[in-house]
Amino acid sequence: MEHHHGNDEGGHSHAIKQVESESGRKIPVTILSGFLGSGKTTLLNHILNDTNHKMRFAVIENELGAVGVDEKILSENANEEIVEVMNGCVCCTVRGDLIVALKNLYKKIEQFDGVIIETTGFADPSPVAQTFFADEDIAEMYTLDGIITVVDSKYILERLDEVKPDGVINEAKEQVAFADRILVNKTDLVDAEHLPVIEERIRQINVAAEIFRCSQSQVDPKNLINIKAFDLDQAINYKPNFMANPKAKHDPAVSSVAFQFEGFLNINKLQVVIGQIIDKLGSDLYRYKGVLNVAGMEKPYVFQGVGMLFSGNFVGQWNPDEDRDCRFVFIGKGLDKKGITDAFLRCECDEELRFDIGDKVMAKTGAGENDWEKAEVIEHWDEGNPYRLKLEENDDEIWAPFDDNDCVKKMPRK
Structure with missing residues (x-):
C-alpha cells in the first residue's frame, strides 16, 4: 500500500530525466x-546538398585511421561545421571524445537544425545512442532524433550470416537491429526478386524500422x-507504424518481440514488470518501445529504452477515433x-x-498478517491506482495499488 503523496507520472527506478x-x-x-561501403557518406552528401530542406547541420565524422579521409570527399557546397573523431571507433574507444566534441559544439551550433554523426562501418550504434541518455549534460543540450542504417x-545477407567468434558481435546485425530507418541501398546491383528476400530478413531482426529501397543513397531527407x-512526446504519433510486421519470424541471434492486445494495464504492476525485464536482459536489449493503455489515465503511457537506460511517461493524447490498445x-x-x-x-x-x-473496506497497511485497517473508498483510479x-482511525489517505484481496477486502460482518 502506498501513502498518498505527490509522484512523478511514470516514475520508475530505471527512469532517466532529460532536462532542458x-x-x-x-x-x-x-x-x-x-557497414563499410554501404553508402553512408554518399547519403550524408545527399542530405547536405539537398536544397529543398534549407536546414543547416553540424557533422561529426568518425574514422578508424589516424588520417581523416571523409572530410576530403564531403560536399564542399555545404556550409557546415565538421568535426572528426579519429583514432578509434566512436562507439567505444573514443566515446569520451564524442561527448567532449558535442559539449564544445553546442554554443557554436545552438541555432543549427541538427547534428549528424556518421559512424565508422565497424561501429555498434548502441553506445552512441546511450550517450544521449546517460550523460546529463548531453541530455540537456541534445535529443536523439533517430538512427539511420544503410545496407x-x-x-x-552475407554480412548478416557471417559467423563470429564467441563474444564478438556481428556489427551488421547490430546496425540493423538499432535502426529507426533502414535504407536498402544499391538496388541497381541486384535482381528485383532479391529485394523482398533482403527485406524479409531485415524484418526478422527489426520489425519496427521503416525500410526504403534506393540507389546511390537517394532518399528524401524528410x-x-x-x-x-x-x-x-512524438512517439504516440508513430504508433501505427512502429510495429509494421509483428508476425515476422525471428533470427536466432538477434530477434524482435512485438505484440499488440486490447485492454487496460495496471501501472504499478507494469513498472515492476518493465524493471524485471530490463534487469534480466540488460545489455542484450538493443532497442525497445511501447504505447500502453493504462487504467485510470487519459494519456497513453509511452516508453522506450536502450539497454539498461529506460524512459517512460504519460504523454500525448489518444486520438478520439482510435482503439486504446497496448503495443510494444x-x-x-x-x-x-x-x-x-x-x-x-x-x-x-x-x-x-x-x-x-x-x-x-479493510486496507492492507503493512507487511504483517494483521496489518489491516478500516478504510473508506473515496476515489477511483487516482493517478493510476485503483483506489x-x-x-478510519486517523483520516490518513493512502492508495491501494491493486484491486485484489491481498490489498483491499470486504469489511467483515459484525
Missing part, C-alpha cells in the same frame, strides 16, 4: 550507421531527418517472446472495480 538546456532548446541528433543490397523516433516491441539477443508477452499480460486489469466510492482510501 539553459536556452530551452535541444538540438536533434541523427546517427548514420551501416548494401549486394552483400547484406524521411530521415526530424523523424522524432526517440522523442517520447523489443529488439535484442536471446529474447523470450512468450516470457515478455506473458509478463505484460499479467499487468492486465479491469477498469470496473469491485468497490464503489463510499464503501467501507484512494481514507483510514
